[in-house]
Amino acid sequence: MPTVVVMDVSLSMTRPVTVEGSEEYQRKHLAAHGLTMLFEHMATNYKLEFTALVVFSSLWELMVPFTRDYNTLQVVLVTDGCLGIGRGSLRHSLATHNQRSESNRFPLPFPFPSKLYIMCMANLEELQSTDSLDCLERLIDLNNGEGQIFTIDGPLCLKNVQSMFGKLIDLAYTPFHAVLKCGHLTADVQVFPRPEPFVVDEEIDPIPKVINTDLEIVGFIDIADISSPPVLSRHLVLPIALNKEGDEVGTGITDDNEDENSANQIAGKIPNFCVLLHGSLKVEGMVAIVQLGPEWHGMLYSQADSKKKSNLMMSLFEPGPEPLPWLGKMGQLGPISDAKENPYGEDDNKSPFPLQPKNKRSYAQNVTVWIKPSGLQTDVQKILRNARKLPEKTQTFYKELNRLRKAALAFGFLDLLKGVADMLERECTLLPDTAHPDAAFQLTHAAQQLKLASTGTSEYAGYDHNITPLQTDFSGSSTERM
């Protein structure tokens, strides 16, 4: 999540802090010190994080802008908890919160998912002596409870500021390290951005799920088969070189830093499974299915930038036994070697995917809907059109007739059966002299059967019963005659 740092630069931030040392600090110096620590941490361990800086007092100014827009944000608000007085102050804004109109909306909650972290350059006692803490807590509440307030433990000094920012870093900016595994082939990786915990169903399973630090590849699927699946989030999978203590040496990303550079160059020359995997996924047009936890899977694939760059990316599916209906249950996916014959074909010309659902959807099964008159008319017309081409269209004629009959019976629309029977009888009288004799027989037969069905008696109105063509002397030889 990109971060916006919002820094309070109002006059109260210049209040001096008594430190048992020589130099005199102001609160804003402490704030700057804490932020420096945060930024340094990001620069080494969270390089790809985007950050912007806004300063405010009674007005605000964007010091360092984002160059992009995002779905989600983390906001780090640095303030001393002096909320000001009068119109426009936080206290006043909160008090009049209910009176705001739609055009003059309070900025919280943000119109995007976000976390609001408030870093107070004050300790708890100080904040509690006024109603500042309550007001700040209201802010978090207004942001749907997303966020947290940090205060300084003990006296205001550099050390305590550091420990406060340390807590923020632990909470929000710890890099996610994992081991990518494919059988015995492994690589240490950083997953960026950090995968967030996910709640599947707040009622029956309210505990947020977190992904394993062992990312285990279970098999591979063609891109065409996985077919742009919906995902919760995407993450870069960056190979990292770890030293013996497990500390990150570097992501191998070239950097200006001299020491890192040589380390990175060495790391760059050691074969890494991520690079091999990425290369093959890209060339083959495939994805690797990766297990993230119990009944939780994701996929690894090559993500190409618009330019020549490409990278190994991981997308997280929704947790559950069957995240993608067209793949079926994940647990039921097994190696092709277990199948009697290769489901992909000897020439790689077929695929076991997508799985067909048991029941077809309405649009794939020719359902009958007569809610609009046009629906009914079209169905009647189809019967009529085929009736006029008897006996060649005998099969289609009866197929359409039976479809109409079934629907009419289900809807209890027996009048329609009578009506269509009348219509077929009329068609019979309108047959030209050149008409095949079988046509008249079939029309009369069909009309009769519909009439019987329209009585609704179980004998003739069975749903599963189908009207079958009348067997006539002409039926067999009709095609020859034409």
Place this chain on the structure above:
Amino acid sequence: MKIFSESHKTVFVVDHCPYMAESCRQHVEFDMLVKNRTQGIIPLAPISKSLWTCSVESSMEYCRIMYDIFPFKKLVNFIVSDSGAHVLNSWTQEDQNLQELMAALAAVGPPNPRADPECCSILHGLVAAVETLCKITEYQHEARTLLMENAERVGNRGRIICITNAKSDSHVRMLEDCVQETIHEHNKLAANSDHLMQIQKCELVLIHTYPVGEDSLVSDRSKKELSPVLTSEVHSVRAGRHLATKLNILVQQHFDLASTTITNIPMKEEQHANTSANYDVELLHHKDAHVDFLKSGDSSREGSFKETITLKWCTPRTNNIELHYCTGAYRISPVDVNSRPSSCLTNFLLNGRSVLLEQPRKSGSKVISHMLSSHGGEIFLHVLSSSRSILEDPPSISEGCGGRVTDYRITDFGEFMRENRLTPFLDPRYKIDGSLEIPLERAKDQLEKHTRYWPMIISQTTIFNMQAVVPLASVIVKESLTEEDVLNCQKTIYNLVDMERKNDPLPISTVGTRGKGPKRDEQYRIMWNELETLVRAHINNSEKHQRVLECLMACRSKPPEEEERKKRGRKREDKEDKSEKAVKDYEQEKFWQDSERLKGILERGKEELAEAEIIKDSPDSPEPPNKKPLVEMDETPPVEKSKGPVSLLTLWSNRINTANSRKHQEFAGRLNSVNNRAELYQHLKEENGMETTENGKASRQ
């Protein structure tokens, strides 16, 4: 998200009393005369549906949309009420489809207008509805079983949609009271039962329907809480299409649906096949597919239900398969399923084409926000991320760890991936011990087997660069071998022996080595070692694997034996072959001295030595990619199986090579002595002799 919300269980209660046989008084022309037909025919009189027909087809349409969009976990129980309640289906998933319901409705038939109205009542149906809501669904059961002690988290809520013809507002109130009372009673019953659940929440939707043109005797009432368990709303709706429209709105409300209209769909005209016109098709789907529109603060759209969001069809240009970043995929249902434009669109998609959808914008760049695509006969509306991402402009993989290595076995790994593709196994399989076999675990097992020995780069391997090894390498990783497999493996080994005899060149990488690289017999030794490593990694798979190894050992052990015979005269070598590490160290020195002594005599030998010294130095640089061949070559005695007379020069050159190889070995040992692996190697050597040692070493890489 809650699985067990009110929409998990929907009970339809449709009135089947005599008055429902009444006409809705909305006529349908069904006899549409085609223009060029004989003049003078009077079309048949229009017909009209009964209140029953209107109710049934509207509720079927409700179910159609619901089943299209939520084929699972959203269940319907259909009840018809007259002199008693007829429950047409159950909560089981098999009963959840239109065909079942249509067949059941056909069996019920239309209401009998001549039945005694006194003994018919909708109340029977409502009581049955409450009863059925207490029944546990298979999903609830499954969740409860899974949650064990937390089973109480599984909710039991439901909705009753009752379509009837009520007499008055007080009649409606009577129905509501009845439902409330029944819930109260049944909850008491359910409290003492294992297979019934208490109703926590019930939404009663009463729809009063009456013939068009009549005045309604019942007034609308919005949702009202009658008790903590029961809420109720009343809709007074004219029959015919008004009722259908009402149920269409309700299904959208109940299942959080939204509407998208696909516009600009080019379609061939029915009459003029060579012209095409643009059509619109309206689709329903879960409203989350519009989450981006709602988020962007376009709040004017919220609330009103008949709103539809228009998206423009983008004619697909290529059939290129792309992996889009998709944040959601939602099943769709066409509003007008049988209309020509709808079926054109759905058929196009069902045939496997995907269509990108664009947001209509007056200005600015084109924004593709959605995609329609079918998967196995189901159409999904995919939401594509159109906002910019924090992952934009990431570092390229070539800039990171391992990014500078250029000889990855990309093609081989591609082949590996294809062999390790997944396929669904729908029928349960059982292991020998009778327990259920999970196919995905089998897939993991296979990956484990296939990667036991899998060098990542070309310069790390010889055997995988050799076509001749393929027949063995491709089968040895298998869990079990057939006789034929074993035979093929043996053939492969014989073939390699043959190659060695003919002194065929091997694709040994010389990358990173200075000079010409190892000599031919050295190359074969490397190759044999590697092959042995591969086979050894699998000997525990089966007895047949063991046989392959035996064959391999037999074939490759011959040369050293021959050698031994030859060497018997030369005492030093004899000793060397039985080498223990201590002896070796000692010998090494001796060899070194020998070589020193010979340096002046044999010019060629000197060159070789110089070369070897350089190679010896090379491991000083941190982990060169060709480390492995170098390390490996140090171990076995040179395979001096040259046929025919050997020149003194060759003999001495080999000798010097051997000596230098020894040095490398020692070097490698020092490298490895940081951890315990070096000790393991020694241990193996002591137990199994030279060959195992090499293997142990190789497999460590």
